[in-house]
Amino acid sequence: MSQSLEQGKRKLTAKDAITAGALGAVCIAIRFLFMLVGGVSPYVWFATHFIDAILIGPVFMLMVAKVQKNGPFLLTSLITGVVLVAATWMFPITGLVGGILCELCLRAGQFRQKGWLMLGFFCFNLGFIGDFLPLWFTKESYLEYAAQMMDAGYMATMEGLLTWPVFGVIVLSILVGSVLGSLLGMKLMRKHFVKAGLAQ
Amino acid sequence: MRKNIRPSFLDPRTKILIWLLANVVVFTWSPAVFQLSVMIAYLILFLVERKGTMLAGLLATYLAILAIQYWLLPLLPGSLATVFATVTYFILVFPCIAGGAYLIATTSVSQFIAALEGMGAPRSFSITLAVTLRFLPSLRQDLRHIRDAMALRNIRGFEEKLECIYVPMLMGAAQTAEELSESATARGIESPGKMSSWRPIGFHIQDVVVTLLFLALCVGGICCKGVLP
Numbered sequence: 001m002s003q004s005l006e007q008g009k010r011k012l013t014a015k016d017a018i019t020a021g022a023l024g025a026v027c028i029a030i031r032f033l034f035m036l037v038g039g040v041s042p043y044v045w046f047a048t049h050f051i052d053a054i055l056i057g058p059v060f061m062l063m064v065a066k067v068q069k070n071g072p073f074l075l076t077s078l079i080t081g082v083v084l085v086a087a088t089w090m091f092p093i094t095g096l097v098g099g100i101l102c103e104l105c106l107r108a109g110q111f112r113q114k115g116w117l118m119l120g121f122f123c124f125n126l127g128f129i130g131d132f133l134p135l136w137f138t139k140e141s142y143l144e145y146a147a148q149m150m151d152a153g154y155m156a157t158m159e160g161l162l163t164w165p166v167f168g169v170i171v172l173s174i175l176v177g178s179v180l181g182s183l184l185g186m187k188l189m190r191k192h193f194v195k196a197g198l199a200q
Numbered sequence: 201m202r203k204n205i206r207p208s209f210l211d212p213r214t215k216i217l218i219w220l221l222a223n224v225v226v227f228t229w230s231p232a233v234f235q236l237s238v239m240i241a242y243l244i245l246f247l248v249e250r251k252g253t254m255l256a257g258l259l260a261t262y263l264a265i266l267a268i269q270y271w272l273l274p275l276l277p278g279s280l281a282t283v284f285a286t287v288t289y290f291i292l293v294f295p296c297i298a299g300g301a302y303l304i305a306t307t308s309v310s311q312f313i314a315a316l317e318g319m320g321a322p323r324s325f326s327i328t329l330a331v332t333l334r335f336l337p338s339l340r341q342d343l344r345h346i347r348d349a350m351a352l353r354n355i356r357g358f359e360e361k362l363e364c365i366y367v368p369m370l371m372g373a374a375q376t377a378e379e380l381s382e383s384a385t386a387r388g389i390e391s392p393g394k395m396s397s398w399r400p401i402g403f404h405i406q407d408v409v410v411t412l413l414f415l416a417l418c419v420g421g422i423c424c425k426g427v428l429p
Contacts, residue, residue: 014324015378015385016324017323018327018377018384019374019377021330021335022332022374023370023374023377024332025333025335026335059370062370075325075328079325079328083304089223138229188367193370
């Protein structure tokens with residue numbers, strides 16, 4: 001246990017990989033659940049990342065406390081992408097980018113400084129934004145395709161929804177959610193996990 | 201225990217490849233004919249692997265979405281219809297969803313690992329993936345137990361409920377991870393040599409045929425764009 005506290009340059013052991021897998025499964029379960037909920041309507045869908053970020057905060061903080069080295073966040077982020085890849089092929093790519101950014105932030109903060117932890121967590125959540133990207137990047141073809149089946153009023157609303165400002169709002173909501181989530185995570189850590197001897 | 205194992209029809213690597221090709225077909229917005237062909241190809245693959253119930257579930261979902269699209273949406277006023285706008289999106293990406301479901305439903309975790317080993321993926325990646333996949337069902341079980349315990353204690357309030365679900369769940373996951381890693385290390389998961397697999401994987405003639413079929417659909421879809429509806 002005590003060796004793993006030496007700063008994050010040590011190699012990842014099988015134990016770290018398994019911890020990452022177990023806690024990653026919790027992340028994936030949460031994301032998947034809200035993805036299904038979000039399938040109902042675009043408004044709900046756009047809000048799901050905000051809720052995701054809040055709920056995943058404790059998981060993230062626990063993982064930081066348990067592993068304290070680089071690697072597992074990238075792995076978790078990437079694997080979330082791979083497992084949920086059925087929704088869109090963008091997931092692994094954004095997951096990879098978000099995961100790397102997250103690792104860099106954590107390393108910069110020595111896995112300890114709160115500001116860096118929050119920033120890292122924000123990057124971690126951004127890694128999941130892939131599910132919107134195809135809608136934005138292939139907007140023209142998508143709208144053209146949808147126009148064959150839908151009436152004009154519907155199309156106008158949809159076109160108004162798929163704009164970059166709306167995308168900005170989504171990113172902003174993820175930022176707010178990440179801050180709230182990491183605060184919740186730190187609170188739970190202090191209140192329960194440290195007391196139970198699961199983490200320092 | 202290992203009696204009912206049949207060799208899988210396709211190699212896991214082939215499954216990943218055809219799934220990527222199916223994504224190309226969908227996201228280059230190929231003509232509808234090709235998207236439908238991908239769907240049908242996957243339906244046949246499901247049948248070959250004898251995953252009838254799963255196939256029925258997928259088809260039912262698809263038909264339900266189509267029903268909403270064609271019967272419910274025209275009845276609603278424009279503003280309300282946007283509420284269900286994602287439905288259209290789901291119809292479009294459905295072949296990908298079917299492909300992903302096929303990949304996950306027909307491949308065991310050990311086959312996944314063997315395929316990843318074969319492709320030269322780092323060990324830490326394959327271990328994490330395997331543990332994640334293995335953990336998902338056990339999370340559901342944990343959740344059920346926690347809910348029972350909560351009912352017993354009569355817990356109220358959203359925040360309190362959240363905490364009462366979350367903390368035991370994370371504790372459980374962390375604890376299990378610890379035990380699992382001890383047992384896995386004792387069994388030599390960190391041994392540096394090449395791993396073997398209980399269920400050997402390999403390429404066969406059907407892999408070639410299916411890959412060629414999907415490749416043809418992919419190329420055809422891109423070439424015929426704008427020619428066919």
